[in-house]
Amino acid sequence: MTTVTPSPSLLCATHPFVPLKPFISNPSFSPHHQQFREARPVLAFTGRTTRSLQRKGFQGKPLKTLACKAARRKPTVSNTTTSSSSSAAASVPNGNVRRLIQFVLWLAEGIYIFWLFLLPYAPGDPVWAISLDTVNSLVGLSLNFFFILPFMNSVVGIHLIDAPVLHPVSEGLFNFVIGWTFMFAPLLFTDSKRDRYKGSLDVLWGFQMFLTNTFLIPYMAIRLNDADAEDASGKPSQLGSVMTNGAPVVGLIGGGICLISAFWALFGRMDGNFGTLTDRWEFLLSYLGSERLAYAFIWDICLYIIFQPWLIGENLQNVQKGKVGIVNYLRFVPVVGLVAYLLCLDLEEEYN
Template identity: 35%
Template sequence: MIEKTAKDIIESIYQAINNREIEQAMQWVDDDCMYEDVNFSKTFQGKEAVKHLFQESCDNAPNDFKFVVDEITTGDPLKVGVLWHVELDNIPIPNGRGVSFYRISETTGKLIFARDIVEPPLKPGKLSFVIIRLVTPLIKTLLKQDSNPPKTQLILSKLLWFLAGTYIYILLCSSPNFILPGEPVWAVQPETIKEVISESINFFFVLPILNILGISVMKSPIVHPAIEAQFNFAEAWIFMFLPLLLADKRVRDFPKVALWSVAMFLTNVFLLPYMAFRFKQPNLEKREEPQKGILERIFGWTGLIVGITAIIWLFIGRPEFGDLSQRINYFITQLQSSRVVIAFAVDLVLFAIFQIVLMGAVIPPKNPQRPLRFIPFFGLAFWLIL
């Protein structure tokens, strides 16, 4: 029978951690404790692993960094839930709230299981419901069984599904510095969020160019021109994919506009699965010349102008960032440290491959414009315009 309740034990652990008394806290941790912190991809199994977690938490936080218990349950002597927040010098930290569940061993009277859930830095709010509405029909369509395509295409489909999973795991979910440098989405840093938001505000260079022209509706956030150029070049490319996706008749009854809409923000998170799904569809018996109109030309000209602007911006945009060699060196450094920059670089490579596949499927073999598919970005722009 335990001498202390779960509430007493957890409060003792919190107090010891706040006092940086790790050994004091560990006396209440069971040898077989399983500690889950959703900030980490792995579970901390065993007393030594939990001690290492506590020690790292204390070593990497200033002394006036404290956990403050807001509410704690009292109804069960072996289980307890805690609402808490963190403070720095008695000042609550933004996005510093959390909720935890703890279970005490009935035999040892020590902590046997814990799970910490921390307030996420990204809060999409109502946008999350919009994303769900967009993604739901896509998922339903992807899960449908289709007629039997050729074996080679089934292999390609499986390969693309594998690449999609690899892309999502490595670029978005893998632990920091495990495979790639930089942080995953579940541990994204505030400065990364700020950079992504700034790039989005400067979408298609509209705001920076307005500021240059003396129109100050809103001040453009300062972003390194190399990163700004990469972001907008990638966005211009995926922007031009909409008419191409609509012209591809191999996939029918599919929410392509919804797919393209989310791909504008999450690029190959959705485009890769679509291409995998596409290869499971039967080949068209007859390929018809697509009819291009004003919509295609608008998308082509817009993408082309933004793409050229991105290249020019890389060279001369925001002159305070130095000459071209300095910009290239900075970009290379970011390519070795920023997961966002790496992700966009991978996107550009995949866009080039998908452009070849989709334009090859849409443009008939004897059409003189067919070789344009092998010219990354500009081939798609010229095909839409011509």
Template identity: 65%
Template sequence: MAAPPVPVLCSASPCRITTHLAPPAFRTVAAARPQALPFVLCVEQRVGPSARARAPFAAKRGGGGEVSAEAPDGTRALLQAALWGAEAAYILWLFLLPYAPGDPVWAISQATISDLIGLSLNFFFVLPLLNSVGVHLLESPLLHPMAEGLFNLVLAWTLLFAPLLFTDCRRDRYKGSLDVLWGFQMFLTNTFLIPYMAIRLNGPEADRSPPRRSQLGSVMVNGAPAVGAVGGLVCVLSIVWAFSGRGDSGFGGIAERWQYLQSYLFSERLAYAFLWDMFLYSVFQPWLIGDNLRNVKADAAGLVSVVRFVPVVGLVAYLLCLEEED
């Protein structure tokens, strides 16, 4: 009686070993089948699951077409039309037409210009805080704390958008400079953010390569937790300052300040525009974060997905939980 065959190790592919060790009937069926499928299976076995698992992570912060699901053409076109319409309405209503509260840009008063200069000098409360501790290299203009609080709240919120834009999975659809866009956004807010939201809905290009991040973009992304902390603190300080800042300057208590805010919002074009800016930011923030949840650490994605709808708070959470790049 012949001895049983001894298994021999060889370098043959797993697919060939399976075919040769199979019973005759199975070998006949396998020989009749095309060889394309076994070849694919062999390739998958050689590549291994770990190499395949790295692909989504590598594409996570790339152009976005491979990772983010594309909306149907009809829905995308409708959203883009709505956004471009919002841009036209924003510019006409807040800059050009005389019907909104306050003066249009072509009839701006000297008092409004003076307030703009004063608010800019008090950017992020640097001068008022320095003056309060005895540093008087430059005197802070004396303005109503409600106006200062509203101005700095919107600008701090705009600062928080920077790392989000530089990590947006669809940022390659925008062919211009994100540095320039965000720089103008700091001055004119949604005048530039609305067009970006429309352009990022464009379809992906087949031969595109992942966009190279600028030096400013790298600083913003690598320092996202610091940006989130600074922006969040300034937003909190803006609210506290609005209701209690300059307490010795005769601006009254909470009731008087609240009454001033109501009058200010519907008498000054700048304040009225900030009201619309905060509304639009509250819409765009959860939209952008929802499209980029893959950039967040896995154990924090659930939390960020929930709090992204809370103005400012959701954006701070996104920046603090942003996954570090390789």
């Protein structure tokens, strides 16, 4: 049986400051023996350890001074192995949670399509029974996109096309959602998990601008798929490059439109007999309860409140290092968090 000599650090940990009784009876083996015993605390060896040292040839020979200066030995258990085991144990619930979230997202997509587009139970008309008034309202809101046409008419004085006169609350709600959707483009093009979506982000975001979360919900589910190591990131599209490099401009435009939309809903067209703030609030409640488009916008706002901090939180590595903290804090504030992400995006990084 092989006996291993205990290390000084191990003995220091188990028998600190215990006086040594020399196991060699000859006091003349070292002229410094007495001085050694008086000057420094040493270790006590068990009989088994003494016999082991004697078998290894220490009988009659000077002993090396065993001091407790040695650093304690590190644990022999591999930290890598321990962390790997912990990660493996944690990966199982994480995988289950991820699949649960995917299921909830796909379920939300089905509810969104059937409840908001097909079933007749939500406020307003379903797609298959849409009224002419709803179509005219949608066309009028589209013409007043980002308030460009009203601005051209009233401020610049250009009247090539006259802006439709709609209720400012409906115009404000429409442009608020569209302005927020506009800012999602750079966020999607810089998303670290965008490559798990095999389709075109250009097409997805284009449809998101017109059908909003009908296409964003599946993207949020697909990006939770397992990463495919064989698929490398391709070259970004022209739209992706423009949106990414111009992210600060996109943030300022989108944030500005959202702010203008809120003020427009409250104070727009004051000379158009649209009533006071109380009247406009009552119109909003009536509008949400009678128009399917307005009702869908509220769903979009609620989902954006969830998706914005989710996407930004998983892409904080794209933010300038000195501004990560403020973006991480503001990401939970609707609209404002996305503006902060776009303004603080590190444009020197390559997102391809």
